[in-house]
Amino acid sequence: MLAWVAKRMGCSSAPHMEIPLCPDGPWWKGGMPPCPPDNQQTGWYEHMKINIKKLSELTGFSQATVSNALNNKRGVNRETAELILKTAKEHGYLTESRIGRIKFVMFSAGENVVTDTPFFSALMDGVVEESRAQEMETLIIRLNRTDPDYEAVRAGLLNDPAAALILLATEMTEEDAAPFRDAMSPVVVLDSWFPELGLNSVLINNEDSAFEATEHLIRCGHREIGYLAGGIRIRNFQSRESGFRKALQRCGCPYQEAFTFLLSPTMDGAYEDMKAALQENRRLPTAFFADNDIIALGAMKALQEAGHRVPEDVSLIGFDDMPFCSISSPPLTTVRVYKQEMGRAAVKRLVELIRGGDTVPIKSQICNDFTVRGSVRAL
Amino acid sequence: MLAWVAKRMGCSSAPHMEIPLCPDGPWWKGGMPPCPPDNQQTGWYEHMKINIKKLSELTGFSQATVSNALNNKRGVNRETAELILKTAKEHGYLTESRIGRIKFVMFSAGENVVTDTPFFSALMDGVVEESRAQEMETLIIRLNRTDPDYEAVRAGLLNDPAAALILLATEMTEEDAAPFRDAMSPVVVLDSWFPELGLNSVLINNEDSAFEATEHLIRCGHREIGYLAGGIRIRNFQSRESGFRKALQRCGCPYQEAFTFLLSPTMDGAYEDMKAALQENRRLPTAFFADNDIIALGAMKALQEAGHRVPEDVSLIGFDDMPFCSISSPPLTTVRVYKQEMGRAAVKRLVELIRGGDTVPIKSQICNDFTVRGSVRAL
DNA sequence: TTATTTCATGTAAATATTTAGATAAAACTT
DNA sequence: AAGTTTTATCTAAATATTTACATGAAATAA
Numbered sequence: 001m002l003a004w005v006a007k008r009m010g011c012s013s014a015p016h017m018e019i020p021l022c023p024d025g026p027w028w029k030g031g032m033p034p035c036p037p038d039n040q041q042t043g044w045y046e047h048m049k050i051n052i053k054k055l056s057e058l059t060g061f062s063q064a065t066v067s068n069a070l071n072n073k074r075g076v077n078r079e080t081a082e083l084i085l086k087t088a089k090e091h092g093y094l095t096e097s098r099i100g101r102i103k104f105v106m107f108s109a110g111e112n113v114v115t116d117t118p119f120f121s122a123l124m125d126g127v128v129e130e131s132r133a134q135e136m137e138t139l140i141i142r143l144n145r146t147d148p149d150y151e152a153v154r155a156g157l158l159n160d161p162a163a164a165l166i167l168l169a170t171e172m173t174e175e176d177a178a179p180f181r182d183a184m185s186p187v188v189v190l191d192s193w194f195p196e197l198g199l200n201s202v203l204i205n206n207e208d209s210a211f212e213a214t215e216h217l218i219r220c221g222h223r224e225i226g227y228l229a230g231g232i233r234i235r236n237f238q239s240r241e242s243g244f245r246k247a248l249q250r251c252g253c254p255y256q257e258a259f260t261f262l263l264s265p266t267m268d269g270a271y272e273d274m275k276a277a278l279q280e281n282r283r284l285p286t287a288f289f290a291d292n293d294i295i296a297l298g299a300m301k302a303l304q305e306a307g308h309r310v311p312e313d314v315s316l317i318g319f320d321d322m323p324f325c326s327i328s329s330p331p332l333t334t335v336r337v338y339k340q341e342m343g344r345a346a347v348k349r350l351v352e353l354i355r356g357g358d359t360v361p362i363k364s365q366i367c368n369d370f371t372v373r374g375s376v377r378a379l
Numbered sequence: 380m381l382a383w384v385a386k387r388m389g390c391s392s393a394p395h396m397e398i399p400l401c402p403d404g405p406w407w408k409g410g411m412p413p414c415p416p417d418n419q420q421t422g423w424y425e426h427m428k429i430n431i432k433k434l435s436e437l438t439g440f441s442q443a444t445v446s447n448a449l450n451n452k453r454g455v456n457r458e459t460a461e462l463i464l465k466t467a468k469e470h471g472y473l474t475e476s477r478i479g480r481i482k483f484v485m486f487s488a489g490e491n492v493v494t495d496t497p498f499f500s501a502l503m504d505g506v507v508e509e510s511r512a513q514e515m516e517t518l519i520i521r522l523n524r525t526d527p528d529y530e531a532v533r534a535g536l537l538n539d540p541a542a543a544l545i546l547l548a549t550e551m552t553e554e555d556a557a558p559f560r561d562a563m564s565p566v567v568v569l570d571s572w573f574p575e576l577g578l579n580s581v582l583i584n585n586e587d588s589a590f591e592a593t594e595h596l597i598r599c600g601h602r603e604i605g606y607l608a609g610g611i612r613i614r615n616f617q618s619r620e621s622g623f624r625k626a627l628q629r630c631g632c633p634y635q636e637a638f639t640f641l642l643s644p645t646m647d648g649a650y651e652d653m654k655a656a657l658q659e660n661r662r663l664p665t666a667f668f669a670d671n672d673i674i675a676l677g678a679m680k681a682l683q684e685a686g687h688r689v690p691e692d693v694s695l696i697g698f699d700d701m702p703f704c705s706i707s708s709p710p711l712t713t714v715r716v717y718k719q720e721m722g723r724a725a726v727k728r729l730v731e732l733i734r735g736g737d738t739v740p741i742k743s744q745i746c747n748d749f750t751v752r753g754s755v756r757a758l
Numbered sequence: 759t760t761a762t763t764t765c766a767t768g769t770a771a772a773t774a775t776t777t778a779g780a781t782a783a784a785a786c787t788t
Numbered sequence: 789a790a791g792t793t794t795t796a797t798c799t800a801a802a803t804a805t806t807t808a809c810a811t812g813a814a815a816t817a818a
Binding site (some may be wrong): 759760761762763764765766767768769770771772773774775776777778779780781782783784785786787788 | 789790791792793794795796797798799800801802803804805806807808809810811812813814815816817818
Binding site (some may be wrong): 136 | 429485498500503504507508511516517518520521545645646650673676677683684693702703705706708755
């Protein structure tokens with residue numbers, strides 16, 4: 001009781017304290033209830049109290065079944081589980097303060113083309129570091145669209161009220177992400193943004209950085225600028241394209257389809273595709289902006305083999321600043337992305353959602369550093 | 380009761396069954412106890428039953444404190460916790476079948492020099508995939524030797540009886556690993572082997588692969604073979620050195636200190652170090668074996684800039700088959716490592732330990748593929 | 759068919775964890 | 789020094805989870 005009063009008053013519960021008993025005085029602050037709750041242990045009034053026992057009474061199933069349903073264990077009929085979850089939600093059982101763990105969901109759309117890069121480890125590191133700081137556990141979940149049990153795994157994520165979700169959405173489409181609007185726990189989308197969905201997201205400031213990179217080429221005197229496009233049009237690439245086009249537009253350079261090369265987003269793939277493209281003997285621009293470093297380096301090799309010197313004949317800019325950019329010949333001018341920071345930001349946002357309750361969705365874009373190396377020549 | 384009997388007999392507990400009551404007949408198999416246990420629910424005899432309540436009686440602390448100690452929550456005095464854990468162990472409370480989760484421990488010794496590579500994501504992927512197949516959760520824990528709370532985090536890992544451990548030990552020394560012998564739950568060491576410790580390990584077959592790679596150089600006619608050594612002598616590098624030396628020895632080529640270059644294990648670092656070394660104008664061997672691809676590629680660039688053609692003047696072999704090996708100029712001949720498979724193997728071993736009880740430690744070495752590309756010339 | 763086993767779904771009771779608060783000692787404030 | 793707050797440690801009671809088993813229906817074997 002003493003502690004209860006002290007908590008309401010925002011002060012200590014030291015044993016010396018003498019508090020007038022309810023309801024004899026103005027010892028409480030603001031709109032606090034005027035007397036202690038029925039149940040002094042929980043601080044709840046009887047009619048507010050909701051727990052497994054009450055849910056069991058409400059739904060007519062045993063406490064064991066209710067518990068199993070809420071923790072989506074097996075052995076509970078789908079319909080039963082849905083009823084229990086619905087009832088639990090309606091009665092405010094699933095308060096977010098119960099969440100103590102983060103599930104880091106590695107989404108992949110098939111053959112891990114994009115996820116399997118050094119990008120990932122840095123991201124993960126940021127997530128794990130920050131979640132430890134926030135005293136939460138980090139679980140890793142693979143979610144592969146081509147798995148036979150894809151939907152089951154996803155349902156498990158959506159229905160788990162005890163874990164907040166970070167979706168590594170690099171390879172996600174809007175359709176893939178849409179079901180997560182109905183997740184029982186807070187969700188943060190990492191490395192992608194879906195305008196229609198209104199999910200909290202943390203991602204790279206792709207557009208502005210691509211704009212800046214392209215402007216750099218323009219300031220260096222380039223007017224014919226090509227685009228090395230990733231053959232799988234993930235969100236990041238689309239945003240980069242948009243920034244690229246805007247920069248061209250602003251300086252009055254036309255976007256030329258003939259200077260756009262669609263390349264597979266792997267080193268080998270980009271190399272092969274570029275090699276094939278160069279055999280057609282198309283006219284080349286004086287500079288290229290590439291969707292990422294991998295594509296840029298694959299293309300660089302093909303260009304060099306075909307006798308085009310970099311940067312003397314063709315300039316190149318990449319994106320991501322992967323570790324091997326600094327030792328290519330020439331070293332690649334690129335955009336440095338703060339991957340660890342992204343991971344950390346995602347966890348921070350998630351914790352806000354958990355602790356602070358519902359708020360307006362936020363799209364946080366981590367800004368990047370333009371990194372000048374040796375693959376761009378001033379005309 | 381019926382189910383209990385059925386289980387002992389290894390058959391169904393269908394309702395039709397009529398079992399003579401204990402102890403009136405030979406209805407049990409082998410050395411089974413001749414009558415049902417005192418407690419039909421648990422299948423235990425009273426004197427065998429051990430649970431939190433009994434531990435509470437034994438230690439004199441409340442059930443809450445016992446529970447907290449066993450799950451190493453805070454709020455329990457160190458000595459109290461130790462007493463409780465000791466008592467629990469003595470009374471066989473901590474059976475391994477209680478383990479349902481895997482903690483993947485990312486150890487790093489300072490500045491993440493070695494851990495922060497594409498290696499990591501593939502490894503992780505294997506671990507997560509296999510643990511899902513085994514119906515276990517995967518948690519990620521960072522363990523950094525330079526953290527102020529390093530020891531506390533480690534103690535948390537050691538004292539958690541409910542999670543099996545995979546130690547990503549790339550950067551670990553024997554000293555770092557030693558405390559894990561006393562972990563309360565099974566441990567598998569990944570990517571390193573400590574002969575003194577007798578811990579179950581899953582790692583690369585470094586020595587044989589390095590031997591094979593060096594032999595390839597020898598078969599190509601090289602007799603003066605140098606060694607590009609990683610400046611941080613992690614276990615993997617030591618084993619590779621050993622294989623390298625053995626191959627030299629077998630063909631009668633001497634190991635020459637003058638042909639050994641100690642290079643930082645980052646791309647930039649290896650490049651800079653090699654560049655500096657080449658300025659001394661030492662005589663060079665006709666081929667190099669490098670501790671890994673990163674070092675090989677850094678050195679390759681320095682060699683090329685100093686006017687040495689690869690492979691015409693100097694041949695190079697790397698290790699790991701990182702994604703960028705195939706697009707360097709020339710593409711790097713290297714050893715392909717099955718990283719995913721390593722992760723999977725570690726989980727499988729862990730599950731054996733959990734389910735199968737204690738056995739003799741096993742050192743499993745995943746064998747590699749030698750991958751010929753363009754950086755070696757036949758003399 | 760008929761007998762038997764397996765499976766899906768449920769529960770009571772046993773067991774474990776968590777919450778809210780008690781207590782004394784340590785650490786501040788004034 | 790005296791008053792006050794914070795911290796570390798513990799517990800009773802409340803709450804949640806797990807175990808061992810029950811039951812009928814579906815699958816399988818005889």
